Amino acid sequence: QVQLQESGPGLVTTSQTLSLTCTISGGSTTSNYYYSSWFRQPPGKGLQWIGNVSFNGSTNYSPSLKSRTAISRGTSKNQFTLQLSSVTPEDTAVYYCALGGYADYWGQGMQVIVSS
Numbered sequence: 001q002v003q004l005q006e007s008g009p010g011l012v013t014t015s016q017t018l019s020l021t022c023t024i025s026g027g028s029t030t031s032n033y034y035y036s037s038w039f040r041q042p043p044g045k046g047l048q049w050i051g052n053v054s055f056n057g058s059t060n061y062s063p064s065l066k067s068r069t070a071i072s073r074g075t076s077k078n079q080f081t082l083q084l085s086s087v088t089p090e091d092t093a094v095y096y097c098a099l100g101g102y103a104d105y106w107g108q109g110m111q112v113i114v115s116s
Contacts, residue, residue: 002026004097004107012091014116018084021074022097022107029077031055034101036080038071040093041109048093053080087114 008020022036030036030053037052051061053071061069070083084091092114099105 002028002099002105004099004105006095006097006107006110008110008112010111010113012087012112012114014088014114015086018082018087018091018112018114020082020095020097020110020112022080022082024078024099028099030073030080030099031077033099033105035099035103036071036073037098037103038082039096039098039103040091041096042090042093047096050082050084050095089114089116 003025005023006020012018034055035052038050039047040050041047049062050065051059051069051071053059053073059071068085073080092112094109094111096109097107
């Protein structure tokens with residue numbers, strides 16, 4: 001069974017770059033799924049799509065975050081990463097990774113706090 005786990009620093013300082021990794025277990029790789037995606041949910045707000053990397057390496061980003069976001073497949077075939085630069089406290093959220101054309105599989109989420 002496919003399982004996803006987000007990892008990275010839970011506390012980031014304003015203006016730094018947030019880097020998160022999603023690790024896939026259960027024998028799957030990013031190539032097995034159309035999209036490898038990142039989402040986030042700020043406190044008291046709805047779920048927000050950040051972007052994705054497709055099975056062929058092409059990327060898509062939310063227009064509001066595009067200038068600060070980079071999503072890529074990791075050197076290990078069962079990982080993909082999110083980098084969000086120039087973070088502010090407004091980037092504080094629970095960050096989720098997901099797999100599939102319709103985000104069929106999800107990680108449990110990881111709290112990231114941006115301190116000012």
